[in-house]
Amino acid sequence: MENEKLKTLQVLPRTYGLGTRNRNGVHIVYPITSFLTAAVQLSGADSLENDIGGWQKHRAYLQERTKRTQHTRPDSPIFSLTGKESKFLDLKPAEVKDILLEAILDKEDAMNLWEKDIYNSAIKKGHYGTYNLSGEVTSKSNARGRKAHRKVHINNPNLNRDGTLGINEFNCECDDSYYNDMRHKLYGVFCHHAAALQIAYYNEVKSDKEGVIEFENKKPLNPALPFNITNYNSEAISFLNIEFLISRYIRKKSLFEINRKLTRLGSLLFTPAINSMLDTGDMWFEVVRTAFKKTKDDPKYIEETKGLLKNMREYLRDEDFYPRGYSIEYEGSDFESIGERWEHKDKEKCISLIYKQDMPLHFILKKYQGYEVDLFGDRKITLLEGRKSDVTSRHPYSRIGKEFMEIDDMTRRYCRAKIILPGTVRNTISVPESVSKRYQDTVGLYS
Numbered sequence: 001m002e003n004e005k006l007k008t009l010q011v012l013p014r015t016y017g018l019g020t021r022n023r024n025g026v027h028i029v030y031p032i033t034s035f036l037t038a039a040v041q042l043s044g045a046d047s048l049e050n051d052i053g054g055w056q057k058h059r060a061y062l063q064e065r066t067k068r069t070q071h072t073r074p075d076s077p078i079f080s081l082t083g084k085e086s087k088f089l090d091l092k093p094a095e096v097k098d099i100l101l102e103a104i105l106d107k108e109d110a111m112n113l114w115e116k117d118i119y120n121s122a123i124k125k126g127h128y129g130t131y132n133l134s135g136e137v138t139s140k141s142n143a144r145g146r147k148a149h150r151k152v153h154i155n156n157p158n159l160n161r162d163g164t165l166g167i168n169e170f171n172c173e174c175d176d177s178y179y180n181d182m183r184h185k186l187y188g189v190f191c192h193h194a195a196a197l198q199i200a201y202y203n204e205v206k207s208d209k210e211g212v213i214e215f216e217n218k219k220p221l222n223p224a225l226p227f228n229i230t231n232y233n234s235e236a237i238s239f240l241n242i243e244f245l246i247s248r249y250i251r252k253k254s255l256f257e258i259n260r261k262l263t264r265l266g267s268l269l270f271t272p273a274i275n276s277m278l279d280t281g282d283m284w285f286e287v288v289r290t291a292f293k294k295t296k297d298d299p300k301y302i303e304e305t306k307g308l309l310k311n312m313r314e315y316l317r318d319e320d321f322y323p324r325g326y327s328i329e330y331e332g333s334d335f336e337s338i339g340e341r342w343e344h345k346d347k348e349k350c351i352s353l354i355y356k357q358d359m360p361l362h363f364i365l366k367k368y369q370g371y372e373v374d375l376f377g378d379r380k381i382t383l384l385e386g387r388k389s390d391v392t393s394r395h396p397y398s399r400i401g402k403e404f405m406e407i408d409d410m411t412r413r414y415c416r417a418k419i420i421l422p423g424t425v426r427n428t429i430s431v432p433e434s435v436s437k438r439y440q441d442t443v444g445l446y447s
C-alpha cells in the first residue's frame with residue numbers, strides 16, 4: 001500500500017524509572033509514579049482529604065518562600081502551580097477533592113484509587129512466607145468484566161545484607177508491568193499493584209499492627225523500599241501524593257514526564273538502598289518504551305536503517321558491549337532523543353545508538369570520568385570548549401567528532417562524549433547507500 005506508514009526505529013517513551021539487573025539477569029525498572037499511585041491506593045478517603053489541606057498549607061508556605069527568594073533546591077516545588085490549579089490553594093479541601101475525584105473518574109472510569117469499601121479493599125490474600133510475598137491488588141481503573149484484582153508475586157521483598165534491594169523477581173498479571181512493549185519472565189516494570197503490595201508489606205513489618213498480609217513465620221527485619229514515601233521513612237517529602245494526582249489527572253502529564261521531574265528530588269526521595277546502588281552503578285535511570293514511531297519516509301531508507309542497526313548491534317557485541325535499556329540523550333536540548341544504551345564490560349565507557357527523524361542512525365560514545373554521580377542532574381550539558389548554545393540549539397551532527405563534557409542522564413556520571421557516524425571510524429560497518437546519502441544531506445544542512 002502506497003501511503004501506509006512504516007514502523008521506524010524511533011522509540012516512543014512510556015515511562016521512566018530506576019532500572020537494575022541482578023546476577024540472574026532479572027531486569028526490573030521502578031517508576032516513582034507506581035509507588036505514588038500505590039500510596040494513594042493504600043490511603044483511606046478521609047486521610048486523602050486531610051492531605052489536601054496539608055498540601056495547600058505546604059504549597060502556600062513554598063509560595064511565600066519563593067516570593068522571598070528563600071528556596072534551596074530540594075524543597076522547591078517540582079510542579080509549578082499555574083492556571084486554574086493555582087486556585088486550588090484558595091478552595092476548601094472538599095472542593096479540591098471533588099475536582100480531583102471527577103478527573104480520576106474521567107480517566108480511569110472508576111474511583112478505586114480513592115473510594116474504597118469493604119468489597120473493594122486495595123489488597124486481599126496478602127501472604128509472606130520464605131522470601132515470597134504474594135497478594136491480589138485492586139486495579140485502579142474499571143475492570144470492565146475482567147477480574148478486579150491482579151495477582152502479584154514478589155520474591156524477597158527485603159534488603160540484602162549489604163543494604164541493596166533484594167527483590168529477585170516479581171510478576172503481575174497487568175499490562176503495566178510490560179517491559180518495552182513485551183511480557184517477559186526476566187524483564188518487568190514494577191507496576192502500582194506490585195508497589196502497593198510492597199508498601200503494605202513494608203508498613204506491616206515496621207509496625208506492630210496486624211494488617212492485610214498474613215505472615216507465615218516471624219516478621220523479617222529489613223523490608224525494602226526504593227522511595228521515601230511512607231509515614232515510616234519520610235518527613236522531607238510532604239504531600240507528594242496530592243502533587244502526583246494533580247499533575248497526572250488534572251494537568252494530564254504523562255508518566256514519562258512526571259517521573260523525570262520526580263527524579264530531580266534525588267536523594268530526598270530515594271532510600272539509602274537506591275542511593276548506594278546508583279553510586280556503584282548497579283542502578284540507573286531508564287526509559288521504558290511503547291511501540292515504535294511510524295513514518296511515511298522512504299521505505300528503502302527505513303529498511304536499510306534497520307539492517308544497519310542490526311550490524312551495529314553485532315559490532316558492539318563483538319567489542320564487548322552489552323545492552324542495558326533506553327537512555328535519554330542530548331538531554332535538555334532541542335534535539336533530545338532516546339538512545340539504545342550499550343555498556344562496555346570494562347565499565348569505563350558506553351555507547352548509545354540514536355535514530356530519530358532528521359537524525360539518521362548514529363553512535364554517541366561516552367567515557368566516564370570517575371565515579372562521581374549528580375543525582376539531581378540539573379547541570380545537564382557542560383562544554384569542554386565552545387559555546388553552550390552550540391550544544392543546546394544546534395543539530396548534534398554539527399559537532400561530529402568533537403568532544404564535549406556532559407552529565408549522562410542514565411548514569412548521572414560525568415562523561416566525555418563524542419558523536420560518531422558509522423563507517424567513519426576503524427570499524428568495518430558498511431553503511432548502505434540510502435543511509436550514507438542521509439548522512440551527507442544532514443551534515444550539509446547542519447554543519
Ligand SMILES: [Zn+2]
Nearest residue numbers: 172174191193
Ligand atoms: Zn500490575
